[in-house]
Amino acid sequence: MNLEVFKHIYFRMPTAVRLLLSIFVLMFLFGLVIHLVEPNQFPSIFDGVWWAFITGATVGYGDYVPLTIPGRIIGILLLLSGGGMLTFYITTLAATTINHENKLSEGKVSFNGSHHIVVIGWNERTKQLADMIADKDSNQEVVLIDRTLDKLPYRHYPVHFIHGDPSEDVVLVQAKIESADAVLISADITIDERKADINTILATIAVRGNNQDVPINAEILTISQVDNAIRAGADTVISSNDFMSTLFYHELFHKKHTRPFETVLNLLESQQFNHVPLPDKMDGSTFKESVLFFLENGELLIGVIRDGEWHMNPQHDMELDKDDTLLLLSAW
Known part of the structure; x- marks a missing residue:
């Protein structure tokens, strides 16, 4: 040498x-x-x-x-x-x-792990999400991408912060998007809703371009942009305004002594929804018979998806078909 x-x-x-x-x-x-x-x-x-x-x-x-x-x-x-x-x-x-x-803390260090969750957008919703993930599974790593934050104290939050525009490839490479297990794109509620949805769709296109297989969950604020988000590559579109409007309606017109918001919140904290195809041996059985079958396995059958239509809590004598998808509730 x-x-x-x-x-x-x-x-x-x-x-x-x-x-x-x-x-x-x-x-x-x-x-x-x-x-x-x-x-x-x-x-x-x-x-x-x-x-x-x-x-x-x-x-x-x-x-x-x-x-x-x-x-x-x-x-x-x-x-x-x-x-x-x-x-x-x-x-x-x-x-x-x-x-x-x-x-x-300034988001200038690339992430070097794998099997992580990428969260795009820092707000009170994603902050609570990061805390929930850390509480449920302390080994699950979360990478946050945000362009509005100048600094996120590394010791105070259970996330690896990347500062930058999530629609740029160089930022997604820093977040090691090709090795991520899931992506959540949260809408920026501090700007115009249409502009926020456009930013979400651009981020969705960039993520899908860098990882063809990763599940993308995108929050959309306006109904008119839902189809565009799906075209961009989102696997799940979360229409938060629709959800909140429905919840507001329930709160205003619920039956006496009922608490819709607290009920939904506690349900989602302890239970998860599962979509499963109808077991072969249950073909032709009634909804009531299927409820009893799944109760023995600790799961609760609450609805049926047939030909794209959702039948929640249908008639107990409704006959199930082999092409039906069952909607179950089960513990985390």
Whole structure:
């Protein structure tokens, strides 16, 4: 290896690694020299290197001490050079650590994991979602992409923050979108609804272009943009305005002593919906018979999807067909 190649490699190393390598080389040289100068006092090169590190770190155990004038001169040179380098290394390492944490908080560090969930858009809804995921499964990693945040304290939130526009490939590469298990695109409710939906659709197109298989859940605010979101590649379109309007209606006109919002909230916290095809042996059975069948397995049959139509809590004597999809409730 010639000098230019060595310089090319050495000066492209991280600062902390470069300093550590320099310290090892310097301490080895001092250990070798003191061993050659005082072989009786320092029987091996390792003993000399040990003395160099202990002296350079200003610990000074006193187990190895130079006795001759040349040896003590070497010790003085070691304190002047090696000690300063060790101190500089420690301060540089601390500064590098703090700088890295600041970059994490500023969203400038790429994510290097896999099987993670990518959440696009930071708001109170996604904040609570991140807390719920951390509470249910602390091992599940969440990567947040947002362009409006300048800083997100790394220690305070259980997410890996990436600052940037989610419709740009370079930002999605930083979030390692090709290895993600799922993507949620949350609408920006601080801007015009139509503009927010356009941003959501652009992000959906970019994500689908970088990962053809990842499930994309997109929140759309206006009904007119639902079909466009599906065309863009969204697997599930969450029409939050429709959901809230329906919930408002239930709250206004519910029966006495009923609490629709609390009921839905507690239902979704403890139960999950499952869509399953009708088992072959249940073909031709009634809805009531199927309810009893699934209850034995700890699941509750609440509806049937037939030819694209949803039949929630249908008549108990409704006969089920092999092409039906059953809607079940089961514990998480």
